[in-house]
Amino acid sequence: MTDIFEAIQRTAKRIKIAIDTKDIGYSQQENSSGETQLQLDIKCDMIIEEEFSHVASIHTIASEEKEHEMPMHKAGKYYIAYDPLDGSSLIDVNLSVGSIFGIYENAFGAKNMVAACYVVFGPRVEMVFAHHKTKLHLLQDGEFEFVKEIRLKEKGNLNAPGGTQQNWEPYHKELVDSFFSEGYRLRYSGGMVPDLHQLLLKGGGLFSYPGTADKPEGKLRKLFEVFPFAFIYKIAGGEATNGHVDLMTLSHKGIHETSACFFGSKYEIARVKEVYAKNR
Ligand SMILES: O=P(O)(O)OC[C@H]1O[C@](O)(COP(=O)(O)O)[C@@H](O)[C@@H]1O
Ligand SMILES: [Mg+2]
Ligand SMILES: [Mg+2]
Incomplete structure (x- = not known):
């Protein structure tokens, strides 16, 4: 699991750079949900695909921006489904966006989920990784640092x-x-x-x-x-x-x-x- 956690951290740093520098125009393509993809949706998808291709424990990936599952490593046991850039239509008005990862063991499916993670790209880049606990990390000086465990109250407002x-x-x-x-x-x-x-x-x-x-x-x-x-x-x-x-x-x-x-x-x-x- 550490290899996946570290790969997600690498994708987050690269996606942050892509958000800051990449042309945000629309592509000519639609994704499987019928939404026109931004150049940036496609770029972020490629970054994640590339980083995950180096992780031997990943068997298969599925992305919001790909119609079909994509096999990676036959000997791997993890199946990762991800949304490379969630809320991408908010990029042009400069609101926060994110990446979301569901990590499944042996096959996709809620009952097989073993960990989940998201990265928020806002004024700061933060990552929340849930395995046995839900933990917040903050990107500072190029590295993710653990901040705290997150616990919800019984009732919010x-x-x-x-x-x-x-x-x-x-x-x-x-x-x-x-x-x-x-x-x-x-x-x-x-x-x-x-x-x-x-x-x-x-x-x-x-x-x-x-x-x-x-x-x-x-x-x-x-x-x-x-x-x-x-x-x-x-x-x-x-x-x-x-x-x-x-x-x-x-x-x-x-x-x-x-x-x-x-x-x-x-x-x-x-x-x-x-x-x-x-x-x-
Ligand atoms: O505009 P609506 O209908 O409130 O939908 C908002 C929802 O759609 C999303 O933008 C869908 O995600 P994508 O941008 O990855 O397609 C969510 O982030 C958000 O909660
Ligand atoms: Mg989304
Ligand atoms: Mg998306």
């Missing part, structure tokens, strides 16, 4: 509601509004990495990306967005659900499948489950 409100179910709107009525404050940038990072570091709250009339299974992709954050939140003492069941119990069809998702501290997720149970 931030609310990050994703999805097109016009298409929310009425009970979902009531749920979101009820947190605001309780004094929760709105925090939503449109980048799941900085939005979920903020909740983790400020003690908790709720991030939701529900199923809606236009996107019944939500927008966020299971293998490289939903499962990694579900794993990270659970190790940090929080919870993650699709409204009905723990996200880590879900199966997946294909590497780009999406799921409705809610991440938060225990109090908020219990409320989500209560409301969704009544509206099945």
Whole structure:
């Protein structure tokens, strides 16, 4: 696992340079989710593919920017699914973006996840790696330094509601509004990495990306967005659900499948489950 941890650190340093210097124009290509890829999405994907190709323990990779899985080393046991540049549409307005990694053993699938990691590219570069604990690292003078273990409180005070409100179910709107009525404050940038990072570091709250009339299974992709954050939140003492069941119990069809998702501290997720149970 240390070899993977170090490879991710190398990708983070190279992606930081790419973000700072690379032309951010659009490519002519779309990814498997039908989104036009930025030159930078493709560049970051190539950086990660290249760094992982040197790590013998990696068997196969899957990327948001690649249609199919890509085999790497036959003798390796880890399967890594990653989103090379999450929130890339925020680059041109200079908001924070990130990279997300789900690390699976023997095959892709929530039940096989053994570690997860994300890197936030904001005013500073930070990396959160969850294995047996959820640990924060900060890039300083070219090296990542351990900062602290992250633990969520039982209840937070931030609310990050994703999805097109016009298409929310009425009970979902009531749920979101009820947190605001309780004094929760709105925090939503449109980048799941900085939005979920903020909740983790400020003690908790709720991030939701529900199923809606236009996107019944939500927008966020299971293998490289939903499962990694579900794993990270659970190790940090929080919870993650699709409204009905723990996200880590879900199966997946294909590497780009999406799921409705809610991440938060225990109090908020219990409320989500209560409301969704009544509206099945
Ligand atoms: O604009 P919306 O519908 O709120 O969606 C925001 C979500 O989409 C994403 O940008 C999707 O990720 P990509 O940028 O990697 O496609 C998440 O980071 C974010 O939480
Ligand atoms: Mg993404
Ligand atoms: Mg992306």
